[in-house]
Amino acid sequence: MAAEPTPHKKRGILFDVDGTLIDSSYFHAMAWWQAFRREGLDIEMSAIHRRVGRGGDRLIQSLLPDCTDEMQEDLKSAHGAVFSTFWPTLRAFDSARDLLAACSDAGLAVGLASSAQQRDLEVSRHILDAGSSIDAWTSSNDAKESKPAPDILVACLEKLGISPEDAVFVGDAVWDVKAGAAIGVPVVGLTCGGISEAELRDAGAAEVYDNPRHLLEHLESSIVGRLAAGSRGA
Numbered sequence: 216m217a218a219e220p221t222p223h224k225k226r227g228i229l230f231d232v233d234g235t236l237i238d239s240s241y242f243h244a245m246a247w248w249q250a251f252r253r254e255g256l257d258i259e260m261s262a263i264h265r266r267v268g269r270g271g272d273r274l275i276q277s278l279l280p281d282c283t284d285e286m287q288e289d290l291k292s293a294h295g296a297v298f299s300t301f302w303p304t305l306r307a308f309d310s311a312r313d314l315l316a317a318c319s320d321a322g323l324a325v326g327l328a329s330s331a332q333q334r335d336l337e338v339s340r341h342i343l344d345a346g347s348s349i350d351a352w353t354s355s356n357d358a359k360e361s362k363p364a365p366d367i368l369v370a371c372l373e374k375l376g377i378s379p380e381d382a383v384f385v386g387d388a389v390w391d392v393k394a395g396a397a398i399g400v401p402v403v404g405l406t407c408g409g410i411s412e413a414e415l416r417d418a419g420a421a422e423v424y425d426n427p428r429h430l431l432e433h434l435e436s437s438i439v440g441r442l443a444a445g446s447r448g449a
Contacts, residue, residue, distance in 0.1 A: 224350070226442050227324035227377035229368060229400070231386035233331060234268065234408025236311040236427060237339050240387065241409065242301040243267045243294075247274065250293035254286060264409060268388030270330055270361020295332060302338050308407055310428035315348040317434055321443035327352035328371040328384065330361050351375050363393035368400060383421075383442050385430070392418040401438060403430065 234240035244264040251258045258278055266274045271291045275282055282290075319325050325348055329336050333354040340352065351374035358366035372382060384395040387408025395402035396419050404415030407426040415423050421438050424430040434440050 224322060224324035224375075225377070226322070226381040226445075227326060227350075227372070227375045228318050228439060228442070229326045229328040229371050229382060229384040230315070231268070231384070231388070231391050232327055232329040232336065232339050234387040235385060235391075235405055236307060236315075236327075236343060238306050238308055238407070239301075239339075240264065240267050242305065243298060246294045246298035246301070247290075249297045250290045251278075253293050254290060268362060268386075268390040268408070270355070273361055295335075298335065305338065305342055307342050308427045310426075310431050312343055312345050312348070314427040314431045314434070315343070315345045317431055318439065318443075319348040319350075321434075321440070323439075323443050324350045324375045324377055326350060326371040326375050326377075328368050329353055330355050330358055330367045362388075362390040363397070365394045365397040365400075368394055368398060381442075383439055385439075389414060389418040392420050403438060405430065 230236055233243060244260055244267050247263045248260050262278065266277055271294060272287065275287050275290055315325055327349060329352060331339065331354055333356055336352065336354045351371060353367050353371045357370040360366045368384060372379060379398045379400045382400050383403060384391065384400045385403045385405065386392065387405045388410055392402045392404060392415060401421040404420035404423040405426055406412055406423065412423045424433065430437060
């Protein structure tokens with residue numbers, strides 16, 4: 216179980232995991248591509264990649280509007296099986312662990328607002344090895360609707376005991392930005408998941424950085440640093 220946030224942590228920061236802290240976006244795209252191929256479907260990798268970050272159900276529906284429930288379950292199972300073969304290859308982005316620690320040391324409650332399958336999330340948490348820097352986390356089991364619906368963010372905030380007005384969300388996908396906007400949580404975008412700065416800003420990202428290390432280097436002057444100091448304002 217996630218540790219209870221300490222009483223003094225009145226503000227918090229949420230992190231997406233895949234493509235934000237863990238270099239896995241393209242592995243997910245490859246796993247979906249192979250899952251589609253197993254069903255005899257030839258879907259371009261670029262179309263899949265642009266949809267990574269949504270829940271598997273939404274990703275499939277957007278590419279295959281007439282997909283049956285049975286095929287959808289087959290595709291999700293195939294994706295999970297293929298993606299698990301990449302687990303030994305996955306790595307945390309440079310300074311991801313240090314970024315989590317810095318946010319915690321700054322007095323922020325830190326949550327992993329992930330909609331990954333529970334077993335994939337456990338692998339990611341092991342790779343991050345961030346220990347007590349993480350106060351709570353979520354998986355697909357914690358949300359009824361996947362991103363861009365904000366359910367997973369709401370669930371993580373509830374676990375942290377933090378209100379949306381006292382939080383910032385860090386993610387790498389347009390869907391992360393939309394999820395944050397739905398509940399009034401500003402989003403810091405990272406381009407390390409493969410989505411451009413222009414796309415993230417067009418979606419409404421408050422700030423954009425290259426990767427965890429880039430954000431860490433500018434943490435004090437960023438919206439994250441301002442939150443820790445008591446304000447999200449410019």
